[in-house]
Structures are given as C-alpha cells and as structure tokens.
Amino acid sequence: MSRVYNFSAGPSALPVPVLEQAQREMLEYPGSGMSVMEMSHRSKAYDGIIKGAEALLREIMEIPDNYKVLFLQGGASSQFAMVPLNLFTKSKTCDIVITGQWAKKAASEAAKYGKVNKVASSDDKVFSYIPDLDAATFDKDADYFHITYNNTIYGTRFTTLPDTGSVPLVSDISSCILSQKIDVSKFGLLYAGAQKNIAPAGLTIVIVREDLIGNAMEITPTMFDYKIHADNDSLYNTPPAYCIYICKLVLEWVKALGGVEAMEKINEKKAKILYDFLDASSLFRGTVVARDRSLMNIPFVTGNEDMDAKFIKEAAAAGFVNLKGHRTVGGMRASIYNAMPLEGVEALVDFMKKFESENK
Numbered sequence: 001m002s003r004v005y006n007f008s009a010g011p012s013a014l015p016v017p018v019l020e021q022a023q024r025e026m027l028e029y030p031g032s033g034m035s036v037m038e039m040s041h042r043s044k045a046y047d048g049i050i051k052g053a054e055a056l057l058r059e060i061m062e063i064p065d066n067y068k069v070l071f072l073q074g075g076a077s078s079q080f081a082m083v084p085l086n087l088f089t090k091s092k093t094c095d096i097v098i099t100g101q102w103a104k105k106a107a108s109e110a111a112k113y114g115k116v117n118k119v120a121s122s123d124d125k126v127f128s129y130i131p132d133l134d135a136a137t138f139d140k141d142a143d144y145f146h147i148t149y150n151n152t153i154y155g156t157r158f159t160t161l162p163d164t165g166s167v168p169l170v171s172d173i174s175s176c177i178l179s180q181k182i183d184v185s186k187f188g189l190l191y192a193g194a195q196k197n198i199a200p201a202g203l204t205i206v207i208v209r210e211d212l213i214g215n216a217m218e219i220t221p222t223m224f225d226y227k228i229h230a231d232n233d234s235l236y237n238t239p240p241a242y243c244i245y246i247c248k249l250v251l252e253w254v255k256a257l258g259g260v261e262a263m264e265k266i267n268e269k270k271a272k273i274l275y276d277f278l279d280a281s282s283l284f285r286g287t288v289v290a291r292d293r294s295l296m297n298i299p300f301v302t303g304n305e306d307m308d309a310k311f312i313k314e315a316a317a318a319g320f321v322n323l324k325g326h327r328t329v330g331g332m333r334a335s336i337y338n339a340m341p342l343e344g345v346e347a348l349v350d351f352m353k354k355f356e357s358e359n360k
C-alpha cells in the first residue's frame with residue numbers, strides 16, 4: 001500500500017524526508033553503534049541530540065535568552081494542571097478565554113487550584129469564532145491570562161493577542177507551533193503537545209520565561225515543577241528520547257525550507273486554496289467566520305449528515321483519510337499541518353470538485 005494523504009488532527013502526518021532519515025538511522029545512529037531508542041539519555045551521542053533540538057528550536061522560533069525550553073511528557077493536557085500549579089503564586093486567579101474544548105479543560109484544571117475568571121466565551125455558536133475581548137473584564141491581579149492560540153477542533157485562531165499588561169500571557173500552541181510566526185517575547189509561557197506539528201506523541205514542549213519558574217505551589221508533585229526540569233536540562237528523569245530525536249529532524253526540515261516565516265507563507269497558500277473552494281462551492285461550506293479561520297484545521301459541512309458520511313467514505317477510498325470532523329462539530333475537518341504538502345490540498349480540492357459535480 002502506498003502512503004495516503006492523512007488529514008488527521010493528531011497524531012498527524014510527519015514529513016516524508018524525516019521518516020526516511022529516521023529509517024536510515026534506525027539500526028545505527030551515526031557513530032553510536034545503536035538505535036537512538038536504545039541509547040542512554042546521559043550518553044554523549046544523546047547529549048548532541050537533545051542540545052541540538054533545543055538550539056534549533058531557539059533559532060527557528062527566535063526564543064529570547066531569558067526563556068527556558070523544556071522537553072516534558074504528559075501531553076498538553078498535563079500543562080492544564082502544571083501551568084496553574086507553577087504560576088498561581090500571588091492571587092491564585094487566572095483569566096481564561098473559552099474558545100473550545102481545550103480551553104474548557106485548561107479552565108477546569110486551573111479551578112482545582114485557584115479561581116478562574118472566564119473573560120469571554122464563544123460557546124453560544126459552537127466556538128465558530130474568537131470572541132471580542134474587553135480589557136475592562138480582565139483581572140489586573142491575575143497570575144496569568146490563558147488563550148488557546150489555535151483551536152484544533154473548531155478551526156479558529158487568534159489573529160490579534162490581548163494586551164494583558166503585566167499579567168503573563170500563557171498560550172496552548174499545540175496545533176500551531178512552527179506553522180506561523182509567534183513572538184515569544186509577548187508571552188510568559190507557551191506549551192505544545194508535539195503530535196500535531198513536531199514529532200510523534202509523547203513529547204510536550206514548554207517555553208517559559210525564567211522569572212515564572214521556582215515558585216510552584218507546595219502541593220506540586222516534583223515531576224510537575226518547572227524548576228526541577230529547568231535545573232536538570234530536561235533530564236531529571238528519562239525524557240521521551242526518541243520523540244526528541246524526531247523533533248530535531250523536523251526542526252532541521254523546517255529550517256531547510258526557510259524557517260517558520262517560509263512555513264507560514266506555504267500554510268497561508270494551502271489554507272487559501274481550500275477556503276476559496278469552500279466559499280465558492282454549492283455543496284460544501286466552512287463552519288468558521290472568515291476573520292478567525294485557522295491555517296491548520298479546516299472544518300466544513302454539506303449540511304446533510306448522510307452526504308457528509310458519503311463524502312468521508314468516498315474520500316477515504318480515494319486516499320484522503322481522517323477527514324471526519326470532531327464528534328462535537330460533525331461534518332468534516334481537514335487538518336493541514338506543516339507536513340501536508342501543497343499538492344495534498346490541491347488533490348483534495350480536485351476530489352471535492354468531482355464529488356460536488358457527481359452529487360448535485
């Protein structure tokens with residue numbers, strides 16, 4: 001069987017050149033006599049991999065020197081608890097914008113350790129837009145202000161950032177890391193599960209300003225304390241070693257393509273092809289207001305559940321897989337992360353055109 005176009009929201013497609021290099025180095029990582037999977041995480045060879053991955057991430061994302069990069073486990077979902085446990089240092093209050101399931105989870109975990117102020121929500125319209133924010137509703141004494149930058153399930157993204165003054169802005173960038181330029185200096189903390197745009201599942205990346213480290217709540221488990229991981233260069237315990245190796249290969253791939261800026265241009269082009277088609281189509285339509293459309297996750301429907309099911313089935317048979325929308329939205333969703341080539345999006349649109357003409 002040949003490779004399909006995989007539109008999965010996560011875990012997602014990885015760049016083919018990365019998989020090929022991993023295949024070449026599977027049995028013997030150059031000079032080590034063994035697979036990366038078999039290596040001590042404290043060996044010299046592995047030191048080069050983890051330090052190399054961090055240096056590349058710092059370079060590609062232009063991460064300022066006063067931020068730590070942590071390679072952790074537990075997924076973005078663990079950060080929903082780890083963020084409040086580490087950042088609830090004064091008022092034990094946070095502001096959260098509710099833009100979907102992941103934001104709701106970030107809020108319900110934070111509520112276990114302090115007070116959550118839901119500054120705005122778009123759940124009145126199934127999270128199909130990013131709510132306008134009124135600074136008058138922000139809590140000036142909040143320990144942090146949380147947004148989900150790109151909403152994987154609903155296909156929205158923030159295009160302007162809230163001005164939170166001295167309150168650290170925290171963002172879940174699981175589904176948009178490396179897909180567009182992000183000014184790290186505007187944030188106190190960024191986190192991402194790797195399985196959308198960076199690596200296989202198992203790695204979580206945290207980028208955190210140094211002054212936010214070291215004041216975790218007393219009840220914080222050791223493994224949930226950023227300071228432990230920062231002080232030990234992410235080697236307090238065994239890290240997700242193979243995932244970090246793939247992460248390094250993906251970062252090399254992004255760099256060779258011209259970095260995040262070049263990636264963003266390609267992603268804008270890819271998304272435009274699909275959105276332009278949806279806007280003109282007589283059968284399909286996008287579900288998100290134009291202003292807030294994601295570059296990475298594009299939900300769409302026909303308005304008829306049977307027709308949606310027919311489309312998903314025929315698309316899969318034609319080699320376009322994982323197009324079923326999230327159960328809370330229905331319809332379809334095409335996730336077109338960095339590793340989805342332009343040709344994949346063009347081929348999908350061609351298939352949708354054909355389907356449309358056959359199902360008038």
Ligand SMILES: *Cc1c(COP(=O)(O)O)cnc(C)c1O
Nearest residue numbers: 075076077102152172174175193
């Ligand atoms: C996938 C996703 C998560 C959940 O990530 P896990 O690594 O599975 O915990 C959280 N937030 C966003 C925005 C996501 O896309």
